[in-house]
Amino acid sequence: MNPVGKPGKQGALMPVEQALARLLAMAEAAPIVERERLPLAATEGRVLAEALVSSLDLPPWPNSAMDGYALRVEDWKGEPLPVSQRIFAGQSPEPLQPGTCARIFTGAPVPAGADCVEMQENTQVQDDQRVRFTEPLKVGQNIRPQGQETTIGEQVLAAGTRLGPIEQGLAASLGCAELEVLRRVRVAVLSTGDELVEPGRPLGPGQIYNSNRVLLCSWLKRLGSEVLDAGILPDDLPATRQRLAELGDVDLILSTGGVSVGEADFLGIALREAGELALWKLAIKPGKPLTFGHFRGVPVIGLPGNPASTLVTFALLARPYLLRRQGVQQVQPLSFQVPAGFVWPRPGNRREYLRGRLENGRAIIYRNQSSGVLRSAAWAEGLVEVLEGRTLEEGDVVNFIPLSEVLD
Numbered sequence: 001m002n003p004v005g006k007p008g009k010q011g012a013l014m015p016v017e018q019a020l021a022r023l024l025a026m027a028e029a030a031p032i033v034e035r036e037r038l039p040l041a042a043t044e045g046r047v048l049a050e051a052l053v054s055s056l057d058l059p060p061w062p063n064s065a066m067d068g069y070a071l072r073v074e075d076w077k078g079e080p081l082p083v084s085q086r087i088f089a090g091q092s093p094e095p096l097q098p099g100t101c102a103r104i105f106t107g108a109p110v111p112a113g114a115d116c117v118e119m120q121e122n123t124q125v126q127d128d129q130r131v132r133f134t135e136p137l138k139v140g141q142n143i144r145p146q147g148q149e150t151t152i153g154e155q156v157l158a159a160g161t162r163l164g165p166i167e168q169g170l171a172a173s174l175g176c177a178e179l180e181v182l183r184r185v186r187v188a189v190l191s192t193g194d195e196l197v198e199p200g201r202p203l204g205p206g207q208i209y210n211s212n213r214v215l216l217c218s219w220l221k222r223l224g225s226e227v228l229d230a231g232i233l234p235d236d237l238p239a240t241r242q243r244l245a246e247l248g249d250v251d252l253i254l255s256t257g258g259v260s261v262g263e264a265d266f267l268g269i270a271l272r273e274a275g276e277l278a279l280w281k282l283a284i285k286p287g288k289p290l291t292f293g294h295f296r297g298v299p300v301i302g303l304p305g306n307p308a309s310t311l312v313t314f315a316l317l318a319r320p321y322l323l324r325r326q327g328v329q330q331v332q333p334l335s336f337q338v339p340a341g342f343v344w345p346r347p348g349n350r351r352e353y354l355r356g357r358l359e360n361g362r363a364i365i366y367r368n369q370s371s372g373v374l375r376s377a378a379w380a381e382g383l384v385e386v387l388e389g390r391t392l393e394e395g396d397v398v399n400f401i402p403l404s405e406v407l408d
């Protein structure tokens with residue numbers, strides 16, 4: 001190692017699975033435990049702090065799945081039945097009088113004594129309002145039994161479930177006006193690079209606009225994190241140490257850039273110096289120099305600065321880490337296999353995540369896969385995974401990870 005603490009010649013690359021496993025273990029060792037109670041409507045994107053247990057049977061009583069007539073099957077002997085009551089949703093019916101049927105509408109409670117609902121399309125109503133059933137009847141038909149969805153005391157959502165519209169709807173169906181959720185993960189976002197300028201300002205010579213900052217801040221918000229935008233950090237070791245030290249009151253410092261081996265890459269050095277550098281050099285492309293460590297006890301993930309590297313490593317490594325800090329189990333994006341619509345003649349020593357999309361059921365890839373080209377990801381619908389050492393002919397099967405799986 002040279003005097004400024006650069007790693008020497010590249011050693012073995014760490015496989016993606018191993019890096020992920022280590023990140024997840026570190027996340028589990030520092031779980032977010034503080035909770036807050038929120039009105040149901042404010043829980044979107046949050047994580048359940050405790051299991052949601054049903055305090056009622058759902059449905060609370062047997063109800064009709066159809067507009068039609070409720071009866072006891074036994075009572076239908078071919079003679080038309082008189083209608084003894086009309087039951088709408090929201091009403092509480094009388095027990096069914098034997099030898100009669102009840103007019104009933106979808107969602108209305110089935111009266112005691114009835115064991116079947118027939119849809120009105122399979123009936124004939126006579127002039128005297130008595131009802132004839134034209135099709136065979138079955139006990140239980142068109143009745144949604146009490147507790148069919150859940151019964152009192154049953155767990156319907158586990159602690160660590162991420163709450164979205166569906167879970168919120170389910171909680172509402174159980175009558176929950178508030179939910180106990182974990183506090184948000186507080187993440188400081190730091191962009192490193194002397195060349196960076198915020199959009200809206202003129203570009204000087206050698207400068208580029210900072211795209212990673214807004215990309216990560218927006219993405220983190222979608223994931224339910226609380227974002228502390230720590231702005232741009234110059235490429236300077238003392239400034240890096242100082243800024244990292246200032247950002248103490250967060251759960252994670254998430255930075256971009258400054259993690260490779262260049263003479264202006266100080267993030268890794270600052271962590272190494274602090275003796276808390278945990279990961280270095282992954283078998284992933286783009287994203288090889290992803291760095292994980294701690295600075296004075298605060299976890300730091302240093303994403304490589306190239307925008308497509310930032311995107312891929314955030315999606316596949318930082319996102320799962322953040323979710324697992326809150327006990328979320330399902331942190332891996334769902335993916336599916338598709339035939340490749342392209343050839344990949346040269347095997348790589350890193351697992352590649354190509355920006356691609358589906359065309360006629362095949363994965364095709366953006367023409368320029370440089371890690372500096374973010375446009376590739378805007379064009380893409382997903383990441384096409386090409387394993388280490390693999391070449392591809394057209395039609396060979398590849399794994400496709402939809403971007404929609406990782407964006408929130």
Ligand SMILES: Nc1nc2c(c(=O)[nH]1)N[C@H]1C(S)=C(S)[C@@H](COP(=O)(O)OP(=O)(O)OC[C@H]3O[C@@H](n4cnc5c(N)ncnc54)[C@H](O)[C@@H]3O)O[C@H]1N2
Binds near residue numbers: 257306
């Ligand atoms: N000799 C070697 N050089 C490099 C290696 C290597 O193994 N040996 N790895 C390359 C790989 S792979 C990557 S990825 C990059 C990672 O570099 P850093 O994470 O240190 O990032 P920087 O050098 O600071 O920046 C890289 C690139 O990205 C641009 N950038 C940075 N931040 C932003 C931002 N917020 N918005 C837009 N663009 C940004 C920056 O200008 C650079 O062009 O290292 C390779 N080098």
Ligand code: MOO
Binds near residue numbers: 372
């Ligand atoms: O691993 Mo780097 O992200 O290819 O440019």
Ligand SMILES: [Mg+2]
Binds near residue numbers: 259
């Ligand atoms: Mg660099």
